[in-house]
Amino acid sequence: MSARVGTLALAALAVAWIAPAGAEEAPTLKDGRIHVVGRARAETAPDFASVEIGVEAKGATPAVALDAASSAAKGLIALAETFKVPEADIGTTAVTLQPVTRSVPQPDGSVSERADGYRAANTIRLRLADMGRLGDLMRRALEIGANRIEGVSFGLRDPDAAEAAVRVAAMKDATMQATRLAEAAGVTLGRVVAIRSPAEAGSSPYAPMPAPMAVRSKGRGAPVPLVAGTIETAADVSATFAIAP
Template sequence: MRAALAGIALLLAAAPARADDACDHTISVTGRAASSRAPDFAEVTISVETKAPNPAAALDAASKAVAGVVALGRDLGVPEADIGTSAVVLEAATRTITRPNGTVESQADGYRAANAVTIRLADMSRLGDLLRRALDAGANRIDSIGFGLNEPEKVDAELQVAAAKDARARAAELAEAVGTKLGRLCSLSGSDSAAPPPMPMAAQARLKAPAPGRRVPIAAGTIESRSAVSASFAIAQ
């Protein structure tokens, strides 16, 4: 749709100028449109953070638990393409100690490892089950939860059309208010606004175990999308 708007603007710019050009006197407006939609999918990043005396033990423990989360996603029917590793971290751990003389220093304290997997879930009614069962698989962090639309470009295209119609209606109202008539379209350009990408609800959150068998309550809400176009119309003589 943005390409279509750009094409119209290009044709208008290429039109030969005339002494009595109808676009010498114009009405310029901004048309707007918005929509509120339920999300099509949930995207959650679940990770496991472990600590051990040596790097291999720390990484192995984290990887084993994350393997359980991956298996859980498959068990819930999530396609392979919607399950992916998002981060693997291994670093030396330290701790701060205070000496009897009051000085503070850091000491080596083994190794810390983290392994994270991102799962995109189309059936959001199962998101609470996924988070609850991830605890049993060994997860101890939720890095982010987000919601998104499958076809944000389509949403943007629809809003661009609606915004263009709104611009025409606004211009017609203004023309009528000043006792004249609206002429042809002189210019049209669209904004870069679009349906947003998956938006995070929470980050770096520690999982807290609910009562046995209880799902983690999640409210998806709606996704707000907006668009705007600028248009200029000739005033009919």
């Protein structure tokens, strides 16, 4: 290819790949370089489930209410141990104690608030690697006094590894795009001169199930049905390649 023909080919390709204003960033070839954005996504099965199980108790005095909640919380911890949950995966997330009032109608039609004891709560976070047993644990928790389930989530213990893998895939995608552009332009792809991972790329290590709810035990029953699903990890890699002489 002559120098004149090569220059015309490069110019035509640059025009074809330059995105209009406001459009998504597209591959470009100009100033002797090829710029592309590689993208990759992956679906990964979670390797742990997390749940916060709470106990609320009411008593005439602060001590009575707190002792009742504490006793049930100890039962939750003991239950988790029977499910072989490691100590590091058991943690208290909240302990509360507050006075309670009740509304009392007055002869004149108004309503006044009167003291009605105290309410205490204790919430325990449990994390299980054996996700298939989470539903059974939640059901068993009701039988020992739990009456609140604050939320369930599924996650990855090493989300950085999943993100690193998908970034590698995104870089491979960028290299493939640049190679095709170089071949189309009749030039030789050179070395990478710049790599940038945009801030918006990444993933969420948790797949939450936003379902705070109060529950009551009605005797022994079936485990709570749960579906873990998958966790999506995505990455964009912006790369600039030189054109070899």
